[in-house]
Amino acid sequence: MLNIVIFGAPGSGKGTQSAKLIDKYGLFHISTGEVLREHIKNGTELGKIADSYISKGQLIPDELMISILDSVLEQQAKAGISGVVFDGFPRTIPQAEALNGLLQKRGTELHAVIGLEVPEEELIDRMLSRGKLTGRADDNPDTIKNRLQVYHNQTHPLREYYTKEEKYLAINGMGIVDEIFNEISTGLEAKTGIKSTK
Ligand code: AMP
Numbered sequence: 001m002l003n004i005v006i007f008g009a010p011g012s013g014k015g016t017q018s019a020k021l022i023d024k025y026g027l028f029h030i031s032t033g034e035v036l037r038e039h040i041k042n043g044t045e046l047g048k049i050a051d052s053y054i055s056k057g058q059l060i061p062d063e064l065m066i067s068i069l070d071s072v073l074e075q076q077a078k079a080g081i082s083g084v085v086f087d088g089f090p091r092t093i094p095q096a097e098a099l100n101g102l103l104q105k106r107g108t109e110l111h112a113v114i115g116l117e118v119p120e121e122e123l124i125d126r127m128l129s130r131g132k133l134t135g136r137a138d139d140n141p142d143t144i145k146n147r148l149q150v151y152h153n154q155t156h157p158l159r160e161y162y163t164k165e166e167k168y169l170a171i172n173g174m175g176i177v178d179e180i181f182n183e184i185s186t187g188l189e190a191k192t193g194i195k196s197t198k
Contacts, residue, residue, distance in 0.1 A: 001082040008116035011123035026197035057146030116173035
Protein backbone atom coordinates (compact mmCIF):
# COMPACT_ATOMS: atom_id res chain seq x y z
CA MET A 1 0.00 0.00 0.00
CA LEU A 2 1.52 3.23 -1.17
CA ASN A 3 0.32 6.75 -0.43
CA ILE A 4 1.50 9.64 -2.55
CA VAL A 5 0.81 13.35 -2.55
CA ILE A 6 0.88 15.16 -5.87
CA PHE A 7 1.89 18.70 -5.04
CA GLY A 8 2.14 21.95 -6.96
CA ALA A 9 0.58 25.32 -7.66
CA PRO A 10 -2.86 25.56 -9.25
CA GLY A 11 -2.41 24.82 -12.95
CA SER A 12 0.76 22.76 -12.45
CA GLY A 13 -0.80 19.58 -13.89
CA LYS A 14 -1.74 17.69 -10.72
CA GLY A 15 -5.04 16.39 -12.12
CA THR A 16 -3.51 15.29 -15.44
CA GLN A 17 -0.60 13.47 -13.83
CA SER A 18 -2.84 11.92 -11.12
CA ALA A 19 -4.94 10.25 -13.81
CA LYS A 20 -1.80 8.66 -15.24
CA LEU A 21 -0.56 7.58 -11.80
CA ILE A 22 -3.80 5.82 -10.85
CA ASP A 23 -3.87 4.11 -14.22
CA LYS A 24 -0.29 2.84 -14.07
CA TYR A 25 -0.07 1.91 -10.38
CA GLY A 26 -3.66 0.99 -9.54
CA LEU A 27 -4.01 3.69 -6.89
CA PHE A 28 -7.14 5.47 -5.66
CA HIS A 29 -7.49 9.17 -6.54
CA ILE A 30 -8.63 11.71 -3.95
CA SER A 31 -8.89 15.25 -5.31
CA THR A 32 -10.19 17.54 -2.56
CA GLY A 33 -11.05 20.18 -5.19
CA GLU A 34 -13.21 17.63 -7.05
CA VAL A 35 -14.88 16.48 -3.83
CA LEU A 36 -15.81 20.11 -3.10
CA ARG A 37 -16.97 20.84 -6.67
CA GLU A 38 -19.21 17.78 -6.49
CA HIS A 39 -20.82 19.17 -3.32
CA ILE A 40 -21.33 22.54 -5.02
CA LYS A 41 -22.91 20.85 -8.05
CA ASN A 42 -25.28 18.88 -5.79
CA GLY A 43 -26.20 21.99 -3.79
CA THR A 44 -25.36 20.46 -0.38
CA GLU A 45 -24.82 22.58 2.76
CA LEU A 46 -21.12 21.82 2.56
CA GLY A 47 -21.18 22.86 -1.10
CA LYS A 48 -22.60 26.26 -0.16
CA ILE A 49 -19.85 26.82 2.41
CA ALA A 50 -17.16 25.57 -0.01
CA ASP A 51 -18.39 27.82 -2.80
CA SER A 52 -18.05 30.92 -0.64
CA TYR A 53 -14.29 30.22 -0.31
CA ILE A 54 -13.55 28.72 -3.73
CA SER A 55 -15.15 31.60 -5.63
CA LYS A 56 -12.80 34.01 -3.83
CA GLY A 57 -9.75 31.82 -4.42
CA GLN A 58 -9.40 31.18 -0.68
CA LEU A 59 -8.78 27.92 1.12
CA ILE A 60 -11.52 26.06 2.96
CA PRO A 61 -10.63 26.24 6.71
CA ASP A 62 -8.28 23.48 7.84
CA GLU A 63 -10.58 21.91 10.41
CA LEU A 64 -13.42 21.50 7.91
CA MET A 65 -11.12 20.27 5.14
CA ILE A 66 -9.48 17.70 7.42
CA SER A 67 -12.84 16.31 8.54
CA ILE A 68 -13.95 16.04 4.88
CA LEU A 69 -10.78 14.11 4.05
CA ASP A 70 -11.26 11.85 7.06
CA SER A 71 -14.71 10.82 5.81
CA VAL A 72 -13.46 10.26 2.24
CA LEU A 73 -10.73 7.97 3.65
CA GLU A 74 -13.38 6.15 5.69
CA GLN A 75 -15.44 5.43 2.56
CA GLN A 76 -12.31 4.33 0.74
CA ALA A 77 -11.37 1.91 3.55
CA LYS A 78 -14.88 0.42 3.49
CA ALA A 79 -14.54 -0.14 -0.25
CA GLY A 80 -11.31 -2.04 0.51
CA ILE A 81 -9.14 0.18 -1.66
CA SER A 82 -5.49 0.54 -0.73
CA GLY A 83 -3.04 3.19 -1.79
CA VAL A 84 -4.01 6.77 -2.53
CA VAL A 85 -2.87 9.66 -4.71
CA PHE A 86 -3.75 12.80 -2.73
CA ASP A 87 -4.32 15.63 -5.20
CA GLY A 88 -4.79 19.12 -3.74
CA PHE A 89 -4.26 18.00 -0.13
CA PRO A 90 -2.42 19.03 1.99
CA ARG A 91 -2.35 22.75 1.22
CA THR A 92 -1.17 23.99 4.63
CA ILE A 93 1.25 22.79 7.31
CA PRO A 94 -1.62 21.91 9.74
CA GLN A 95 -3.18 19.80 6.94
CA ALA A 96 0.15 18.01 6.40
CA GLU A 97 0.38 17.25 10.11
CA ALA A 98 -3.23 16.05 10.14
CA LEU A 99 -2.57 13.80 7.14
CA ASN A 100 0.19 12.03 9.05
CA GLY A 101 -2.30 11.36 11.86
CA LEU A 102 -5.09 10.23 9.53
CA LEU A 103 -2.77 7.74 7.81
CA GLN A 104 -1.20 6.58 11.06
CA LYS A 105 -4.58 5.76 12.58
CA ARG A 106 -5.20 3.54 9.55
CA GLY A 107 -1.88 1.78 10.04
CA THR A 108 -0.14 3.39 7.10
CA GLU A 109 1.94 6.44 6.17
CA LEU A 110 2.84 8.88 3.41
CA HIS A 111 5.57 7.53 1.17
CA ALA A 112 6.37 10.30 -1.32
CA VAL A 113 5.44 13.80 -2.43
CA ILE A 114 5.71 14.55 -6.14
CA GLY A 115 6.24 18.27 -6.64
CA LEU A 116 5.34 19.63 -10.07
CA GLU A 117 7.39 22.79 -10.58
CA VAL A 118 6.08 25.25 -13.19
CA PRO A 119 6.84 28.99 -13.65
CA GLU A 120 4.06 31.42 -12.75
CA GLU A 121 3.40 32.84 -16.27
CA GLU A 122 2.80 29.30 -17.53
CA LEU A 123 0.44 28.55 -14.60
CA ILE A 124 -1.65 31.61 -15.46
CA ASP A 125 -1.80 30.69 -19.19
CA ARG A 126 -2.84 27.12 -18.35
CA MET A 127 -5.60 28.17 -15.95
CA LEU A 128 -6.98 30.77 -18.37
CA SER A 129 -7.09 28.13 -21.16
CA ARG A 130 -8.72 25.60 -18.83
CA GLY A 131 -11.31 28.20 -17.80
CA LYS A 132 -12.23 28.80 -21.46
CA LEU A 133 -12.30 25.09 -22.23
CA THR A 134 -14.17 23.75 -19.21
CA GLY A 135 -16.00 26.79 -17.80
CA ARG A 136 -14.42 26.13 -14.40
CA ALA A 137 -15.65 29.11 -12.36
CA ASP A 138 -12.47 29.83 -10.37
CA ASP A 139 -10.28 29.90 -13.52
CA ASN A 140 -10.85 33.63 -14.08
CA PRO A 141 -8.14 36.34 -13.87
CA ASP A 142 -9.10 37.78 -10.44
CA THR A 143 -9.55 34.44 -8.69
CA ILE A 144 -6.38 33.06 -10.31
CA LYS A 145 -4.42 35.97 -8.82
CA ASN A 146 -5.74 35.17 -5.34
CA ARG A 147 -5.16 31.44 -5.72
CA LEU A 148 -1.52 32.02 -6.65
CA GLN A 149 -1.08 34.38 -3.69
CA VAL A 150 -2.62 31.80 -1.34
CA TYR A 151 -0.37 29.13 -2.86
CA HIS A 152 2.78 31.19 -2.19
CA ASN A 153 1.81 32.11 1.35
CA GLN A 154 0.19 28.93 2.66
CA THR A 155 1.03 25.98 0.42
CA HIS A 156 4.55 26.54 -0.91
CA PRO A 157 6.11 26.18 2.59
CA LEU A 158 5.17 22.49 2.36
CA ARG A 159 7.95 22.05 -0.20
CA GLU A 160 10.49 22.65 2.56
CA TYR A 161 8.47 20.63 5.08
CA TYR A 162 8.52 17.54 2.86
CA THR A 163 12.10 18.10 1.74
CA LYS A 164 13.13 17.91 5.40
CA GLU A 165 11.14 14.69 5.75
CA GLU A 166 13.03 13.37 2.68
CA LYS A 167 9.77 12.73 0.88
CA TYR A 168 9.89 15.48 -1.74
CA LEU A 169 10.58 14.56 -5.35
CA ALA A 170 11.07 17.68 -7.51
CA ILE A 171 9.73 17.30 -11.04
CA ASN A 172 10.04 19.80 -13.89
CA GLY A 173 6.39 20.30 -14.78
CA MET A 174 7.12 22.05 -18.10
CA GLY A 175 6.92 20.22 -21.41
CA ILE A 176 5.11 17.23 -22.83
CA VAL A 177 2.67 15.43 -20.51
CA ASP A 178 4.06 11.93 -21.22
CA GLU A 179 7.65 13.05 -20.73
CA ILE A 180 6.78 14.63 -17.40
CA PHE A 181 5.03 11.40 -16.41
CA ASN A 182 8.13 9.36 -17.35
CA GLU A 183 10.19 11.53 -15.05
CA ILE A 184 7.63 11.01 -12.26
CA SER A 185 7.54 7.22 -12.76
CA THR A 186 11.31 6.86 -12.78
CA GLY A 187 11.70 8.98 -9.64
CA LEU A 188 8.82 7.32 -7.80
CA GLU A 189 9.92 3.78 -8.60
CA ALA A 190 13.47 4.54 -7.45
CA LYS A 191 12.25 6.20 -4.25
CA THR A 192 9.52 3.79 -3.18
CA GLY A 193 9.97 0.56 -5.10
CA ILE A 194 6.40 0.83 -6.47
CA LYS A 195 5.77 -1.24 -9.61
CA SER A 196 3.35 -0.81 -12.48
CA THR A 197 0.23 -2.97 -12.21
CA LYS A 198 -0.12 -3.03 -16.00
P1 AMP B 1 -8.20 22.40 -6.82
O1 AMP B 1 -9.19 21.69 -7.69
O2 AMP B 1 -7.28 21.47 -6.10
O3 AMP B 1 -7.44 23.48 -7.56
O4 AMP B 1 -9.04 23.15 -5.69
C1 AMP B 1 -9.99 24.15 -6.00
C2 AMP B 1 -10.31 24.97 -4.76
O5 AMP B 1 -10.88 24.12 -3.75
C3 AMP B 1 -9.13 25.63 -4.08
O6 AMP B 1 -8.79 26.89 -4.67
C4 AMP B 1 -9.64 25.79 -2.65
O7 AMP B 1 -10.54 26.87 -2.54
C5 AMP B 1 -10.44 24.51 -2.45
N1 AMP B 1 -9.58 23.43 -1.90
C6 AMP B 1 -9.22 22.27 -2.52
N2 AMP B 1 -8.44 21.51 -1.73
C7 AMP B 1 -8.29 22.22 -0.58
C8 AMP B 1 -7.54 22.01 0.61
N3 AMP B 1 -6.78 20.91 0.79
N4 AMP B 1 -7.63 22.95 1.59
C9 AMP B 1 -8.38 24.05 1.45
N5 AMP B 1 -9.07 24.34 0.33
C10 AMP B 1 -9.03 23.44 -0.68
